[in-house]
Amino acid sequence: MPAQQSSLNTPQVPAQRKPRARISFPRTGDGRLRKRAATATVWYLRLQVVLNIVAVVSLPFREEVHEHNGGAFFTPYLATAGLGSAALALFLAVVMRRRKRAAWVFNLLLAGPLFSLYVLALTRDPYREHLFNWLSATLTGLFVAALLLGRREFDAIGDRSNPRLALAVGTGGTLLSAALGTLLVHETNKLPGATLKDEIAYTLLRGISVGPLADRVDAVDAPRWTDVIVNVLIAATFLLVLYACFRAPRGACLLAAEDERKLRALLDRHGERDSLGYFALRRDKAVVFSPSGKAAVTYRVVGGVSLASGDPLGDLEAWPGAIDAWLAEARRHAWTPAVMGASEEAGTVYARHGLDALELGDEAIVDLADFTLEGRAMRVVRQAHNRVRRAGYTVRIRRHEEIPDEEMALLVDRADHWRDGTTERGFSMALGRLGDPGDGRCVMLECRDADDVPRALLSFVPWGEQGLSLDLMRRDRDCENGLMEYMVVELLLRAEELGVQRVSLNFAMFRSVFERGSRLGAGPVLRLWRSVLTFFSRWWQIESLYRANAKYRPVWEPRFLLFAKSSDIPRIGLASARAEGFLAPPALPALTRRRHRTCPEVTSPR
Known part of the structure; x- marks a missing residue:
């Protein structure tokens, strides 16, 4: 056993001094304080909305406020007993809740000097003698x-074109509302001898308040309803100007050539995960990548809503990074985040990031290994297929890259001619283009009648290496009934020639409602909801899409709408309707129209 060394022979190492403990305040506490302060500003503005509306409706309260504003009293910020102040406070509450920096600056520039004036007034008689003035100043x-305190919470930026639009709206709106108000005051004035200058002054003062402020114009005495209408006109104009100042930006550059190259690389590696993945290549979308570049979320900004569609592209483990980047981009621009048509797997990941889910409907997926025309359940489809085939119709199936350019141009022209309406519909489950050189792996089905006349076409996008997803469905309105069923069945029967094992067909919105609502024992709420959807199906083909897909005995895969707050659902619904082409916003003047930056074209060879 080795002898132990003596401690006398061991060199003494000076003891290291422990670092001094530092006292620091937790950042989480500071963050909570900032958030509470920012929330308090929103609730203050909401309170002023209520108080101003009550003051307009309640005569005693209104007179009390007017007395304070007109005498040796003053009221708190934005408490003027006018509809204009109520509208202003309401709008500011909305944009402050969205944490817009411009709204924070606007409030500080108004409330800061006003508070300074209040402090100065309290040093003099008779203002400091009234307790209410001290309360208003406080x-x-x-x-x-x-x-x-909450200044760092307001970091959402606005659109660069907002000042130009605000100037145009303010100039035009003020002239229009002032002219209408002056004309109304002129027609309803009870006193003779008023000049045009007196009527304009009365109109502008009434636009600020319906109180005694405009009573200083002695030559004008208009009815009460005139005062209210003038106040509403000016308030509406001011509200439009504020909207122009604080509206959210539209999205920067859309999908660029380099972005599309990266997305196609992700689809090559992970495209089989989501049947809607290829639709991420729409060039009216923008893209946000994860920090590792292994996943991406594509979206389009519509009406202040950052509308993503389908699942994130790429590696599942990198999805959270892409989702975080997308949500951070939405917060930075005060966009409302939403996802259309996410799968259950993606919905679960989005839910971990604070989004809630609402089932939209189901996607019909046909597994070719289980598909057959035999059996009683397929009798209707089998009969339609046989009837159209006996009528002499034929189907030709090719990849887009196999179609000559001249022939593809004719197919695109026919597709435009057969389109129902002038608007190209689709966003979450449509590519929005046909015959592009970069989409050579898409599949085209051309149907001709017995006289070799083109009658219909279907286009499918790739779903990984062994799947297809329906993109475009167009037909001549004078063709044989059951032609679409015939073409779909032909694809399903001949899909092995293309190496395809599964096909995604149309999306059936609220499918479960129609299915469960017709069963025995369905509850009254479910039956009522089914009746409402059946009524609206007369115009929007909600039920007919479900019935058309159910013929093929597909596997139903649920799709979800994801959102941050339930109160945002109406806004998201309008944005989705606009994106899908069901609603068209009014055309704006060239001065105020926003445009995306032009991105380079993709010129991949076919």
């Missing part, structure tokens, strides 16, 4: 303090 001061 409330205004607390609002300013909350603005300063």
